[in-house]
Amino acid sequence: MSGSEGKLSSSSSELDLDRPNIEDYLPSGSSIHEPRGKLRLRDLLDISPTLTEAAGAIVDDSFTRCFKSNPPEPWNWNVYLFPLWCFGVAVRYLILFPARVIVLIIGWIIFLSSFIPVHFLLKGHDKLRKKMEVFVANHTSMIDFIILEQMTAFAVIMQKHPGWVGLLQSTILESVGCIWFNRSEAKDREIVTKKLREHVQGVDNNPLLIFPEGTCVNNQYSVMFKKAWLLVFWKAGAFELGCTVCPVAIKYNKIFVDAFWNSRKQSFTMHLLQLMTSWAVVCDVWYLEPQNLKPGETPIEFAERVRDIISVRAGLKKVPWDGYLKYSRPSPKHRERKQQSFAESVLQRLEEK
């Protein structure tokens, strides 16, 4: 079963899906299109718009779509293609994968044999750097970071992971100035703000790399940039110091493998194994024009503008949801806004009697 849904005209939200319509630009509530005039009993009894929205959300919703990995169509089902596929599997697992593992191990040996002595002997080595640049990119997998590292060493803001990834983070990545945060800790934001401020004000620090979506998305959609990052940024004095934001758009070609890391379905190790046993990871990266906060623009508008630029370049559909809704419920204020608009329309018509 491929990812496309059957025609169900009950999901009117299908039409509205990609229109940003929440938080700052709310959905037009349940009864905006009601004809004016005397309030009749059937108007009160008729709850069909709200029900339709609910059913639409049950059948298909724009948030879940962002994290859905669509399996590719099977193509190896006939007697000519199947042996070819088997041969391909043998090549990938028995030739490519060991070759990659060997390259990885050699790379690590070379790296560690230079890194460890240098790290201990030459701590605090100064480098001249221009004014602080901040790079902002859409997020699909942790390998985004590796891909961008080809350009320059970045100080990336990352979620602290458990396991061997965490070990890597605290030893090697720490040395390029990466900043860790922990989603589950409440006081965390203050700590991160402080670290950001120190980093931005430092003269010899690497450019910052931020993934403002806050979570991995399936590379077809982009979720709202977390306001928190921009406000943190703002507080860290980044804008006052004249930082520019350079948007980077990353688009993976799914021809050989889907690079989306569905963190709910697989661990990073499994994800890495999947990538290393595929033919290739094909990726397009666009470094876009640096943006500055325009006069009279709020940080949120700025974030939306940058998100727009990235989404257009990478061919992503914008979705008005916060990525962290993967882990938590939406705040009650959204429901309250709907209730308020309904209440207002009803009261207005009551007065018209």
Add this chain to the structure above:
Amino acid sequence: MGNSSSMLTQYDIEEVQQHCNNAFSQQEILSLYDRFCQLDRNGGGFISAEEFLSVPEFAVNPLSQRLLRMLDGLNFKEFVAFLSAFSPRATLQQKIEFIFKVYDSDCNAKVTFNDMLDVLHDLTGQFISEQQREEEGCNFQIPYWNLESVYNLLSLDFDEICHNRSDKAFC
């Protein structure tokens, strides 16, 4: 279909189709099954309230709690039957019956004044006071409605509602 993560057989599809009175085509039932499995993350054969609420669009809906009561513990067949009122092939009778069930939370086939006030409360939250709600309702007060009277009330002008709405999804 005992295990929700197993494939649907042709026999299953036909059984589901019959159960919902042919409100959905076989292709639509397959899509719904795909969706059902997607929502039912722990593979228990039914979608729990938590799993429904993980869909943000559903969680912000004012009537979500009411609908959750109706959706609780439904297996796939019943899930499709629940959604059949929203199919374009559903009759007016079926749609109104659905609305009636949403109002009639104690399932006694009667919608009382209080039931109506409860739904109004869900829809308007704290933005209409207790008195205003009662004020609105008192003009329409009768001891209770049964399905037939609700049907009569709503069906008379339902065509009008359909034409006036720009999103004709429910009609």
